Amino acid sequence: MSTSQTEQALPTSPLLQRPGAVVGTGRDAGVAAHYGDPHREQRLLEEGLACVDLSHRGVLTVTGPDRLRWLHSLTTQQLVGLEPRQSRETLILSPKGHIEHALHVVDDGETSWLTTEPGAQEAVRSWLDSMRFMLAVEVADRTADIAVLGEPVGTESAAGEPLAWVDPWPNVVGDSTTYGPAEHPAAGRAWRELLVPRAQLEDRVGSRPPAGQWAAEALRVQAWRPRVGAETDHRTIPHELDWLRTAVHLHKGCYRGQETVARVHNLGRPPRRLVFLHLDGSGHTLPEDGAELSHDGKVVGRLTSVARHHEDGPVALGVVKRTLDPGAVLHAGSTSAAQTLVVTP
Missing domain, CATH: 3.30.1360.120 (Probable tRNA modification gtpase trme; domain 1)
Structure with a gap:
């Protein structure tokens, strides 16, 4: 199926009524x-x-x-x-x-x-x-x-x-x-x-x-x-x-994919990292989930989830290259985005 x-x-949810x-x-x-x-x-x-x-x-x-x-x-x-x-x-x-x-x-x-x-x-x-x-x-x-x-x-x-x-x-x-x-x-x-x-x-x-x-x-x-x-x-x-x-438990028995989990944990950092973003809300619309994130004209990641918070306004999560400058202002189309580190470089 x-x-x-x-x-x-x-079944249709009764709460839709x-x-x-x-x-x-x-x-x-x-x-x-x-x-x-x-x-x-x-x-x-x-x-x-x-x-x-x-x-x-x-x-x-x-x-x-x-x-x-x-x-x-x-x-x-x-x-x-x-x-x-x-x-x-x-x-x-x-x-x-x-x-x-x-x-x-x-x-x-x-x-x-x-x-x-x-x-x-x-x-x-x-x-x-x-x-x-x-x-x-x-x-x-x-x-x-x-x-x-x-x-x-x-x-x-x-x-x-x-x-x-x-x-x-x-x-x-x-x-x-x-x-x-x-x-x-x-x-x-x-x-x-x-x-x-x-x-x-x-x-x-x-x-x-x-x-x-x-x-x-x-x-x-x-x-x-x-x-x-x-x-x-x-x-x-x-x-x-x-x-x-x-x-993820780091010291349990073998499971599918464990080798990658252990190798990245023991030997280095992941190739990408999650960031929390405050979006410029001055425009009439916000970028959609999946929109490209760019810096200095180069694509460095993508928006993953975009929302409007009742206190902080337009916010989002995004995944970017690990090596990206944590202080860099990003852009999703015409919308600027300021980073907060979720995963450290």
């Missing part, structure tokens, strides 16, 4: 981009009052006694010994160490629940199935009956509540390292994703105001939080995005 067929098969809902496009098609006032929605999220419809995310389960040991052997993070309701973020890399998928993992003691970027669940399920061999594991796609709901809460769900994946960003998880400044602007950030039966999604939201993807993405950009399909391309390695801090 193709990605487009998988996405089309999903809320007043003012405007349907998202691109990677966030199928849920609301906003409900009429993206800046207010950002403020409500920061205040812990709103929630975000993430029902377009893929949901997989892995069952069987070998599930955690098996997932541990295939991906970048330490998963053996994961306790019920504990969360981890882990990456699937190519044989050359390039990021293919990011998995949000939470185990309930009998089943490991994985969520993926929208539409990626079929590719992940197919690859996991191809790697089962003789182990006692079963992989199932639960996207059609389980939805994801994001909320600004930083704690595990309690007994009797829906299972929740708690985002570790920007903490250093396990035996890992950072490639950015010691003082991270997102320290203390709270975010989790509840796994809710689709039929109960609207009831779970209740009277809380919903916030759209524009609000959630603006806060993600402000937190320097990378996202597969946005900050990544076919040659991205975790070091370029400071993604080792939450998703």
Whole structure:
């Protein structure tokens, strides 16, 4: 089944019937981009009052006694010994160490629940199935009956509540390292994703105001939080995005792509680096995701995620050459952009 067929098969989110809902496009098609006032929605999220419809995310389960040991052997993070309701973020890399998928993992003691970027669940399920061999594991796609709901809460769900994946960003998880400044602007950030039966999604939201993807993405950009399909391309390695801090264990057993992770960590710096950008907002429009970034007439990188923050105005994440002067003013077309280091040169 193709990605487009998988996405089309999903039920329409009931939250799109809320007043003012405007349907998202691109990677966030199928849920609301906003409900009429993206800046207010950002403020409500920061205040812990709103929630975000993430029902377009893929949901997989892995069952069987070998599930955690098996997932541990295939991906970048330490998963053996994961306790019920504990969360981890882990990456699937190519044989050359390039990021293919990011998995949000939470185990309930009998089943490991994985969520993926929208539409990626079929590719992940197919690859996991191809790697089962003789182990006692079963992989199932639960996207059609389980939805994801994001909320600004930083704690595990309690007994009797829906299972929740708690985002570790920007903490250093396990035996890992950072490639950015010691003082991270997102320290203390709270975010989790509840796994809710689709039929109960609207009831779970209740009277809380919903916030759209524009609000959630603006806060993600402000937190320097990378996202597969946005900050990544076919040659991205975790070091370029400071993604080792939450998703990569540096001293675990072999997994696909480990050689690249170890070599870059031990011998040098990554060829590119993530930057946070303040954009000139004097124009009527902003550059789009994917726009080229240039300096002195030469292309030095690309914009990856562009947003309007309710306090800081137009902001973005971008990936540039490691050797670029950190003080250089960049341009995306006619829009100038000032760098803040996310990954140090």
